[in-house]
Amino acid sequence: MVDGILFLWFILAALSVVFVSVDVRHTPESPVLKWAFVLISAYAGPFGAFFYVLGCREPLPGLHARFVATRWRQVLGSTMHCVAGDGAGILAGAAIGSSLHLQASVHVALEYVLGFGFGWTIFQALFMRDMAGGSFTRSLRSTFIPEFLSMNVLMAGMLPTMMFLMVAIPGSDTPGHLTFWFIMSIALLVGAVVAYPMNWWLVAHHLKHGMMTIRRPEAAEESVAPKKAEEMPKMDHRETALTHASPPSTTAVVKMAFFSVLLFVLGIIIAVISGTWH
Template identity: 25%
Template sequence: MVAPWLLVLSWLGIAVAAVSAAWLVIDIYGRGYRPPMAIMGIVWPVTALYFGPVAVWAYRRWGRPKSSRWQREHGREPDEAPRWAGPALGTSHCGAGCTLGDIAAEFAVFLLGAELLGSTLLAEYVGDYVLALVLGIVFQYLAIAPMRGLGLRRGLAEAAKADVLSLTSFEVGLFGWMALMSLVFFPHPHLRPDHVTYWFLMQVGMVIGFATSYPVNVWLVRKGIKESM
């Protein structure tokens, strides 16, 4: 069903991403380079699940220098990040909620054998979006509320305002790729979440989702709806 070269590439892609995420967890929690915004300690490893070494590079450049340990070791504040980096970090924050929601929903739909209007893909869309929305708002609340000193109700409202459009644009890119996976690349039989190539292709889809969400995050930051990170 899957070409040998794609199977090898899939295992390689998943392995590199897993090692990248593990390295980030060790560096943040084991070595003590904890970010001042606690939720980013989760965002960085989750981002590595689909961006792999790119996430490690971005963390070493803009994530680790924000930690108090790095600043004590170097005796200075970190260099100012380029203007495009802030929205990119915001996109990764949104993407982490999407990624965790997608992983949980994909396995749930698979294990339950769920369908919507006779379509597994539609069931995946609904499950992915709902869980991604819930986790995305929670992630955004944990970022916005401490920075703005907001209570629970106001914080959740502002988190939803900042994250719904960003999250939706991420899922638009991912869902388009999932349609290609299901209807074009592997129509019969469909790939399922119990196959490594499924998750390798989902990594690709999440990178595409990042690309479709980034311009929206730039706009949200410019309008002051979302914080630059």
């Protein structure tokens, strides 16, 4: 029964990756979010493809900017960006930690460091440096807090899910078993759901971008939508968030940082209480 479910899951995941990889080439989205949806489809299979169609895929030619302008789609793009980048590091940390049979606390620390490091330096600072005037250093500074808040909440959702399922399903704690990767997929999905509200706050307060619309010059000329509304190639986080809210105060950011750490600690406590922490 379990083997059949796993077989079906990974077949659907492979088909989802192929579909998104081919289709996203025709979607006028930023390159980093195109890669994000491909990675999400690899992590979450048909759910990733569903998120892509629901939140990013252009419904009709020339309507992408209008389609993604709604707040919930902006936040979906922000969340997918977070999960794609952080997820790559988290999966690498989980595989290394499980292979080396590291103590749980070291294992989780490795996942956090690799997830945060890859998500922050590569998926956020490097890929989004144009929004910081092309400066990687400035981009590192501007993306640190958003990445920290989002990563904490993502891990808060992932940890209890991952720990509980690995205890519930025998033999699933080693990367050599397909069950391990299935559990990591489910954990990332749960983490994305938990991280969505935090990303809503980040987008609403200009600390993270959402979806964007970037067309080639020749494609923009043929578009039925106004060119200015469609082109957003080099804007900062404030302009791409599509919101009129004011940037948050330092006090508000500190409070949200404390809240995110509290959620992360709560996730660890739930894992401890469930008897899965060794």
